[in-house]
Amino acid sequence: MNFHLLKVLEIKHLDKNNKIKFVKNNINNLLHKTGEEYILKVLFGGESIPNEYYLGLDSRSVISRIDTLNTVSTNEPSLNGYSRQSISNSSFSFSVNSEDNYQANSPVVLFRATGGSWGSVKNLFLATSLTNNGYLISSVPLGANLIVANGETVSMRIGLALGTN
Secondary structure, X not given: OOEEEEEEEEEEEEOOOOOEEEEEEEEEOEEOHHHHHHHHHHHHOOOOOOOEEEEEEEOOOOOOOOOOHHHHHOOOOOOOOOOOEEEEOOXXXXXXXXXXXXXXXXXXXXXXXXXXXXXXXXXXXXXXXXOOOOOEEEEEEEEEEEEOOOOOEEEEEEEEEEEEO
């Protein structure tokens, strides 16, 4: 049984004229071992909570529970305006989801390609850092290879709740 923490509530790939190229809703993730470690250290080990978390996109062929930020960073786009996008830990709203679990909901997060294409991105991940010195919490396969060209955007909202899949 795999545990998940993050659910992509909605992801959209829009062309430069804001026409939808891809949309998908309610995609469950995989909680990484480093994500488990982070949660337990915050709850029981005195690990500090960052003011911001970071969402990123990558092209890993397979997502594994043992992936780390080093694994992810070698598969992230590195040019044309790409960067991990921050979410303030105080910007989440709260609800009860369809599985009757409490859920923290992010605001919309936007990635925009500028100056050229990123190539293929297949996954979304949640991390505690802009660098490889943090924790890779979770990853989710998008179910498509998105080729994000100059002027195109990827927007998303995530929900965080404990669950199994």
